[in-house]
Amino acid sequence: MSNSIASAAQLDASELMCPMPLLKTKLALRNLSVGDVLHVIATDSGSWRDIPRFLQLSTHELLAATDVDGRYEFWIKKGA
Template sequence: MSEVLPQYDEELDARNLACPLPLLKAKLALNGLPIGAVLKVLATDAGSQRDFRSFAKLAGHSLLHETDEQAVFAYWLRKEH
């Protein structure tokens, strides 16, 4: 049985970028989205796991889901404000 992944409104490809660039690009992308929109971010930097968890908590957004498949990390962030 395959996992059902959250729907998203926009996707950001931040693969092959070193931290903090994936997080900075995600923050800019979220700024341009309406409240309630979901941003899916793809990253290859292993440090992004810690960064996106902390960012969601500190910024007040929801980290709906995250995956790690073949060294590509995916995050679904919902803009809350």
């Protein structure tokens, strides 16, 4: 599924440590229009927990997430 999701922007937060992947995700979402999809790549294990938790408390939607050998990818649809 994730390979077929078109994204308006990509954020490579690889090699950044907590809390930077989450903070950069929040900033990137601010620059998108409602309905746009942000593709986030992270390697910090805290991202697997922190990003979905943030999204549950927001208007944004987690479309897909993958964890392949410590490479975490998220496809996030910006909400209103």
